[in-house]
Amino acid sequence: xxxxxxxxxxxxxxxxxxxxxxxxxxxxxxxxxxxxxxxxxxxxxxxxxxxxxxxxxxxxxxxxxxxxxxxxxxxxxxxxxxxxxxxxxxxxxxxxxxxxxxxxxxxxxxxxxxxxxxxxxxxxxxxxxxxxxxxxxxxxxxxxxxxxxxxxxxxxxxxxxxxxxxxxxxxxxxxxxxxxxxxxxxxxxxxxxxxxxxxxxxxxxxxxxxxxxxxxxxxxxxxxxxxxxxxxxxxxxxxxxxxxxxxxxxxxxxxxxxxxxxxxxxxxxxxxxxxxxxxxxxxxxxxxxxxxxxxxxxxxxxxxxxxxxxxxxxxxxxxxxxxxxxxxxxxxxxxxxxxxxxxxxxxxxxxxxxxxxxxxxxxxxxxxxxxxxxxxxxxxx
Numbered sequence: 287x288x289x290x291x292x293x294x295x296x297x298x299x300x301x302x303x304x305x306x307x308x309x310x311x312x313x314x315x316x317x318x319x320x321x322x323x324x325x326x327x328x329x330x331x332x333x334x335x336x337x338x339x340x341x342x343x344x345x346x347x348x349x350x351x352x353x354x355x356x357x358x359x360x361x362x363x364x365x366x367x368x369x370x371x372x373x374x375x376x377x378x379x380x381x382x383x384x385x386x387x388x389x390x391x392x393x394x395x396x397x398x399x400x401x402x403x404x405x406x407x408x409x410x411x412x413x414x415x416x417x418x419x420x421x422x423x424x425x426x427x428x429x430x431x432x433x434x435x436x437x438x439x440x441x442x443x444x445x446x447x448x449x450x451x452x453x454x455x456x457x458x459x460x461x462x463x464x465x466x467x468x469x470x471x472x473x474x475x476x477x478x479x480x481x482x483x484x485x486x487x488x489x490x491x492x493x494x495x496x497x498x499x500x501x502x503x504x505x506x507x508x509x510x511x512x513x514x515x516x517x518x519x520x521x522x523x524x525x526x527x528x529x530x531x532x533x534x535x536x537x538x539x540x541x542x543x544x545x546x547x548x549x550x551x552x553x554x555x556x557x558x559x560x561x562x563x564x565x566x567x568x569x570x571x572x573x574x575x576x577x578x579x580x581x582x583x584x585x586x587x588x589x590x591x592x593x594x595x596x597x598x599x600x601x602x603x604x605x606x607x608x609x610x611x612x613x614x615x616x617x618x619x620x621x622x623x624x625x626x627x628x629x630x631x632x633x634x635x636x637x638x639x640x641x642x643x644x645x646x647x648x649x650x651x652x653x654x655x656x657x658x659x660x661x662x663x664x665x666x667x
Contacts, residue, residue, distance in 0.1 A: 297652045309647055316643035320636040327631070333621045341620060342613030354499040360612050362570050363580065365504045366391070366563045368604040370586035372515050373559035375595040376552055379519070380532040382434070384553065386448030387583025389455030390429055390560040391567070394422030396459060396472075398565025399574050402489035403471045414489045415503070418565040426561020427554045434553035438546040452583065459576050472574055482574045491569040504566045511559075516597040528552055580611075588637055607633065 325335035340348075345360060347353035370387050377384035398418035405414055429451060436442040462472050466480045474483040493500035519525040527548045530538045538545050560583070567578055589607055593599030614629030 293654050295654050297654075298649050299652050301646075301648060301650045304647060312643045312647055313640060316639045317636060320632070320639040323635050323639070324628075324632045327628075328624065331621075331623050333624050338617050338621060338624065341617035343609060345609070345613050346616045346620070354497070356612070356616065358500055358502075360608060361502055361505050363612055364604060364608045365502070365508050365570070366567045366580070367582045367585060367589065367608060368508050368601065369511065369563035369566070370560050370582045371589040371593070371600045371604055372511060372597060373556045373563070374586045375590040375593070375597070375600060376515070376519075376528065376559075377430075377556040378590055379595050380528045380549065380552055382437070382549060382553055382556075383445045384430065384433075384448050384556055385445055385587070386429070386433070386451040386557070387560050387586050388579055388581070389448070389451035389453075389583070390426040390557045391564040391579045391583050392455035392459050393429060394426040394561025394564030395568045395574060395578055396462065396564075397421040397425040397561065398568045399472060399485060401565075402485040402568065403483075405489070407486045407488055409488055411488050411490070411492050415492065415566075415569055418489060418569055419562045422561040422563075422565025423558040424561070426564065427558030429561075430557020431550055431554040433557075434550040438549055456576060459574065459578075463574065463576060484572050485568060489569055490572055491566070502570060504570060507566075512597050512601055519597065524548075524551070585633075588633070592637070592640060610636075 321339065325339070328335040328338055345353075345356040347356050350356070370391065374384055374387055398421055401418045401421045402414065405417060433444055433447050433451070436447065437444050462470060463482055464480050466473060472482055474481045492503040494503070495501075519528065527538065527543050530541065530543060531545055531548050535545055538548070563582070564579070568574060571578065585607060589600055589603045593603045610633060611629045614632070615626045618624045618626040618628060
């Protein structure tokens with residue numbers, strides 16, 4: 287038997303020399319295909335996909351005199367997702383799988399709300415928001431640091447550890463939301479049933495009026511954060527160390543890098559940013575709830591992956607995902623037979639189709655040639 291006869295019928299081979307425009311075209315085609323699948327599902331639900339997608343992508347703002355409200359809601363939803371996605375990308379870049387974004391967000395929100403209720407109402411709004419962000423960052427960062435410390439000291443599984451933190455934090459939030467007691471500063475004192483209280487006016491997010499539209503200060507902060515993270519990863523020694531540790535821990539150690547320090551430092555930063563996002567969210571929506579995160583801890587994982595951990599790509603993907611989520615809520619309100627959770631379904635379809643596109647970007651399928659089979663038969667004869 288010759289070597290050619292042992293060649294498998296189908297082989298997966300790493301693709302070489304694919305151009306940037308081809309990659310963009312494949313991703314664009316994947317998104318269009320996913321939207322096409324969504325259109326078929328909408329037809330089964332007896333909804334016009336063209337009308338639904340028009341409302342979804344425009345947030346139903348065309349010809350709408352109240353369009354500024356939709357834009358304000360869009361910014362309000364975009365900010366926490368963008369911060370969380372950026373934060374997760376820091377940890378993912380060094381192959382530390384921080385799946386605890388939800389928990390870090392909840393605990394950061396609790397810390398921020400605690401500051402809002404404890405600080406005097408006469409305090410300046412900027413000082414109050416700053417202290418809320420600091421508190422959220424410290425709580426989130428310490429949770430992340432403890433996870434990293436256990437990893438480097440005892441080689442614990444960070445995926446499982448951070449995943450469990452999500453559920454612990456959720457039930458801590460529910461505990462404060464359901465426990466009526468004099469010490470519970472988060473609840474309304476005048477309500478017989480446990481109900482989260484609104485934060486004081488000096489803790490509410492500062493806005494910049496632009497006509498009827500009000501731009502939240504948090505949006506300006508997150509744009510600055512994108513620039514800082516991009517510069518940090520691309521042009522600093524610490525950013526380079528993250529990349530090296532992610533490529534190979536042994537190589538990083540051989541180069542004299544303090545790997546344990548890099549892991550702890552980066553994980554602290556990652557979780558601290560998510561905690562800060564939680565504090566900003568409280569300031570933006572004015573009250574705590576067990577749904578305050580809007581699942582940004584989970585969605586941020588998808589965003590970071592789709593953007594290939596690139597800060598600029600994260601901005602683009604976050605903006606599109608937020609349009610998908612906000613637009614679906616708006617569109618579904620005009621289509622009684624389409625649930626608002628259709629956005630989650632469509633997001634899942636897009637993810638799986640883009641996964642397939644990513645596979646074909648990196649690899650190609652090669653079939654065994656027929657003449658090779660004939661040659662092997664002749665050789666055997």
